[in-house]
Amino acid sequence: MIVSLAAIAIVFLVAFVVPHRVRLLIAALLVVPQLDTPGLPLTVALLWTILTCVLGLLSRGRSRADSxxxxxxxxxxxxxxxxxxxxxxxxxxxxxxxxxxxxxxxxxxxxxxxxxxxDPEFVDKITLWMVPGIVLQSVLSILFRLNPNLEEQFLRSKVAAITVGPSAEALYIDAPNNVLDPAKAGGFFVNGNVASMFGAIAALVLLTAARRTGRRWVYLVAGLAILGSIATGSKxxxxxxxxxxxxxxxxxxxxxxxxxxxxxxxxxxxxxxxxxxxxxxxxxxxxxxxxxxxxxxxxxxxxxxxxxxxxxxxxxxxxxxxxxxxxxxxxxxxxxxxxxxxxxxxxxxxxxxxxxxxxxxxxxxxxxxxxxxxxxxxxxxxxxxxxxxxxxxxxxxxxxxxxxxxxxxxxxxxxxxxxxxxxxxxxxxxxxxDPKPTAAEHNRASQSKPASR
Structure with a gap:
């Protein structure tokens, strides 16, 4: 509990010091894994995200979100x-x-x-900051599907207690879920279907970012996310x-x-x-x-x-x-x-x-x-x-x-x-x-212009 309270204190301290754009990027980075705080109902990622959004809501001079x-x-x-x-x-x-x-x-x-x-282009940056977590989640899903014993070792470990939360331990006590099935895999999720859903949606969002930014390596990450989604065993x-x-x-x-x-x-x-x-x-x-x-x-x-x-x-x-x-x-x-x-x-x-x-x-x-x-x-x-x-x-x-x-x-x-x-x-x-042309669109337009003599 002391460690959890200390973590929350650090979150509040850092959140009020860093610029709002940095807060958003950190929230994206913490999407997966969530980092549990034992004894408290909120994960570090959840607390940071809520705090970031509330501070953004209180900020002045920004557009309205009428939707x-x-x-x-x-x-x-x-x-x-x-x-x-x-x-x-x-x-x-x-x-x-x-x-x-x-x-x-x-x-x-x-x-x-x-x-x-x-700032439309900043949406791309926020998406790209989610990449490390998406890659880690996808790799784990693939590895766990290939080796179910490795998944069980992970879920019973202290690492899972922090990165997955109490639901990992509960799998073997009073709340079993389908990742216990050798034909399923979840990575940081205890439900293979939910893991598959996350991977698939992340892949589509990454494909969008790749098409907008022209960064080819993002296509590779999207492909990995698709493989990770399939590896979960979700029909x-x-x-x-x-x-x-x-x-x-x-x-x-x-x-x-x-x-x-x-x-x-x-x-x-x-x-x-x-x-x-x-x-x-x-x-x-x-x-x-x-x-x-x-x-x-x-x-x-x-x-x-x-x-x-x-x-x-x-x-x-x-x-x-x-x-x-x-x-x-x-x-x-x-x-x-x-x-x-x-x-x-x-x-x-x-x-x-x-x-x-x-x-x-x-x-x-x-x-x-x-x-x-x-x-x-x-x-x-x-x-x-x-x-x-x-x-x-x-x-x-x-x-x-x-x-x-x-x-x-x-x-x-x-x-x-x-x-x-x-x-x-x-x-x-x-x-x-109707935003300004993206980096990928600008590059294509430049290449299509005739060379100057």
Whole structure:
């Protein structure tokens, strides 16, 4: 506890001394790993990020962060806080985790929108400062998938106690998770699906940075992040990756069409990608396909249970802790196990269960606003290349939400993933505000000019 308090004191001291731009870069550097503070509810990274964003909020002379995405996300957090009034005592920890993730997302998103409007090129720099953590996370995921024993040694070590937190020790006591499966790997995450989501979104954001800055080595880091995402063993990543590929293919057409055409093409791309990938996976990896079917069947049953329970309490839901106490036990007795028995595995249903129908409606509105904004930015682009770059950002911004439709990861993932999702939105705001030519665009323009005689 003394060490933790000393760490917090140092964080406060340094945060108030260094310039705000340095604070932002340090927050990016600390995305992974988070550095736990034993005995306290906040990690060093979480505390630094919140403090940085609050100080940024108090600063004068900066642009406003008026954004429909930010507004809807903020309302969702407010509704979640209000729902504490009917939360069960056993759900207090769950409520803290959920609300804190929302707070971090809202604060960091606001900060990134301001940066995108005041200094667009600094968004690239913040992204690049996330690279060390992304590389480390990706390498660990790959190594742990190749050698599950190495992962167990790491998770039982004192290093994991600091870099992963108490959830590492809890894996072997009372909170097992899927990284214990040899077919899964998590790196600094205890859930392979969440690790996969982080790696995939980070890869898309890095690809955006690479296209904007012209730095080829960033493409290599993005490729490593993709490999790390695949190494986690998450089935969702393969389906979503194919959907993103088809969305990029249609991006130039979206940029030339209207809003309705963009939505139609996006829907066709998603449906087509799911059908194509399902057929390919069934032929190439039948065992993998069978496991996917089992996972989907389980979730379908969970959703049916959730809707039945919510029909009895549609307005307020069950409150935080209600699902575990009123439904989880019976699901466990029925053969559901682990986290499956204690979460609906759909972020809209999860919001409804925990905070009521208002939270569920805001969850749906959040996706709608994000899609609408992303398509509008894509249509603003003057070239096919820029349209595809904007589509990359939109895919990154929506990945967590789409993933969360079949998992218990929420609309923007955990604290770490939420910050990367916010970076994707930041790039959309950069491209929406018609910034000055990026370094890569400037270089291409210079090369295209005829040489002087």
């Amino acid at each position: 429909p995405v930010l507004t809807v996300a903020s309302l969702f957090v407010i509704v979640s806080v209000v729902s504490l009034l009917w939360a069960l005592p056993s759900g207090q920890e769950e409520a803290y985790i959920s609300i804190s993730r929302g707070v971090v997302f809202v604060l960091w998103l606001r900060e990134m929108i301001v940066v995108a409007r005041d 969702t990543a393969i389906f979503l990756a194919m959907g993103c590929a088809l969305a990029l293919l249609f991006a130039p057409r979206v940029s030339k069409g209207g809003a309705l055409l963009g939505v139609v093409l996006a829907g066709v791309a998603v449906v087509a990608s799911l059908s194509i990938v399902d057929e390919i996976v069934q032929r190439v990896a039948p065992d993998f396909h069978s496991a996917t079917d089992v996972s989907l069947d389980t979730r379908t049953e969970l959703w049916a249970v959730a809707l039945r329970v919510l029909s009895e309490s549609p307005f307020f839901g069950l409150g935080f802790g209600g699902w575990a106490e009123e439904v989880g036990l019976s699901l466990g007795n029925a053969g559901f196990r682990g986290s499956v028995a204690y979460a609906p595995h759909n972020f809209i249903l999860d919001a409804w269960v925990n905070s009521g129908i208002a939270a569920a409606v805001l969850s749906v509105v959040y996706i709608g606003v994000a899609v609408s904004f992303g398509l509008r930015v894509i249509r603003q682009q003057q070239s096919a290349r820029d349209a595809r770059t904007a589509m990359l950002c939109l895919c990154a911004a929506l990945w967590a939400s789409i993933h969360g439709l079949g998992d218990n990861s929420g609309a923007w993932g955990d604290h770490r993933t939420a910050m990367v999702v916010a970076m994707a939105f930041a790039y959309l705001y950069v491209m929406a505000s």
